[in-house]
Amino acid sequence: MGSWFLNAGFLGLGTAALVSAPVIIHLINRYRFRRVEFAAMEFLLASQQRNRRRILVEQLLLLLLR
Secondary structure (H helix, E strand, O other), rough: OOHHHOOOHHHHHHHHHHHHHHHHHHHHHHOOOOOOOOHHHHHHHHHHHHHHHHHHHHHHHHHOOO
């Protein structure tokens, strides 16, 4: 009676369900949100480009200190 889980069909089906569940959840969540660019995005991207080198140096210093 208790050996039904030893059947390869049930084991394979259960494994496939467990493996595919995170992939399906990821695909569902991926299409839920849309990227919307707004007017200030251009200025934010330019600011990020200007500050990139300083931020990189700060991150490297923090990494060395840790």
